[in-house]
Amino acid sequence: MIEVRMASDKLVVRILNEVADLLEIKGVEYKPRAYRRAARQVDSLTDDLEEVYSRGELESIPSVGENISKKIAEILDSGKLQYHEELKQEIPIDPLLLKVRNLGPKKMKKIWEELDVTTLEELEEAGKENRIRELKGFGARSEENIMKGLEIVKKSQGRAHISEVLPVAREIIEELDASGSFFELEFAGSLRRRRYDIGDVDILATTGNRGEAMESFVSLANADEVLSKGETKGSIRTDSGLRVDLRIVDRESLGAAKQYFTGSQQHNVRMRQRAIADGYKLNEYGLFKKESEEKIAGSEEEEIYGKLDLDWIPPELREARGEIEAAESGDLPDLIEREDINGDLHCHSDRSSDGEIPVEILGKEAESRGYSYLAVTDHAETAGIVGGLTDSEVQEHMEEVKRINEGLEGPELLAGVEANVQKDGTLDLSSDSLSKLDIVLAGVHSHFDLGEEDMTRRLVRAIENEHVDIVAHPTGRKLGERGSFDLNWKEVFARARETGTALEINASPARTDLDDKLIKRAIGGGVTLSIGTDSHRVKHLDFMEFGVYLARRGWCETGNLLNTLSLPDFKDWLNS
16 A cells, blocks of 8 residues: 555554564564554554653553653654664565565565565565475465465555545645635545545645645645646645645536546546437536537536436445446435444454453443444454453353443443354354354454355355354455455355345454445345444544445445444344
8 A cells, every 4th residue: 555654653553563573583582572562552542642642651551661662752753763773774674575464574584584585576576486485384385375465465555545544635624724725625536435445635626816725735734745736736745645636626617527536437437428428528627518518517516417317426336336327217325324323333342352442441432422332242262363252251241241231321232252253164152152142243264265165165154153143354355465255255145145144344444344346246135234343442443434435335225234223123133
């Protein structure tokens, strides 16, 4: 992905983790673990890290002692860490290499020392020449898996997740609006369509003074480089590494410009073809009669669609996936809104060893968000390094959730589990334990490389388990790290529909799973869906926004989504 330089806490987390990786490559013991613990604690903070620093309370953060607190302070003061820079000079490895799945620090150390590989390009060359498999402890299968992981990392370059881009873009809009130089400011492009992967930010604007407006744009507080500056077009690169393009248009053409610059390209091609067939010409300035050049629409986007006998199409749907036909016949979906969400159906407490949220805090967060319910779905015991609930701990988990519920006003916490789908499709908790819980999620956390037939059989067996309510992150992908499983989706959707098992839209930016295309297919196959933030830290609960965007892009209506049910109706669904 493009490097959108992070907010201070994210920058600290990234640098601390990279220090841990580099120390591990050096063969240093103990210290890597300390840096990773500190990074995890900083990432889990609910207070603003810079405010904690200004109060002189960095050492109050768990796992942050005097040495690491000084390093955090240095990062916050200067934006970098000298110790980190020295390690990078000593071990000149591109940090992206450590994002390649199946290539941890120990393997990277061997490849670096014996093959002199320090970049993605050099790793690709070594793989193509079959030099990796010749190293002791690797082999052909290991080399093949590393190359697959490399392709995933390469494909993610040049774009950033919407969760990184949107906060920066919103700050820019707010600053431009506050300048007083603009009448209207609108997002366009992939950001307006709410794609999960964003290349750059497009902004449309109207103004009474173009020169003043453009000067306000290129003078933004976070403008690091002015790429171009004209009367109606300007481009900057922000200090976060993000390209932002501004286009100033006349008010009477704003609607046409919004339609044109929102895209997608395929959607626009279909729209222009339709206009031509109806005797019109459509461009960014308006809709014109082909013969007389008379402009008949342009100031409002809705009138562009209306003149072409179409209902207005929400930006999220403009991907040439049948939306124009649906707009013509009046069959566009009534897309869900954030306000329709009554609960979060995938959250981890500190009972998951990679979780940081006490159950009591989850209850308070559910209250503050106006939820009717929130599912506390901690990992079961065999989810690899994350640990989790054992059969003997299920009752204790349920009792804690019940105790917290007694003090809540409004929402109800549901005692659940994210059980692990083992290689043969069975779960890692007993049937007796699963039957006691309010809600059961099942997710694949291991053996990702099974073939399509075996992986489909594995997932279907979990779907058919009478205790499983929702299949978590069904494709298993992690963005920039690993791709999706090979699955027979026709069979998966059919069995999910027949058993009434829901499939999850995992809103975590690391997963974004199901994606919008599969969501639309699942809905077409009669499958029930749910949204879960997969929260491990309090701030992760805000990922619900991105889950809603995914659902909307997948044509999701309230009737398709469990999260829109009232608490009584959701309980009825669980018990059906």
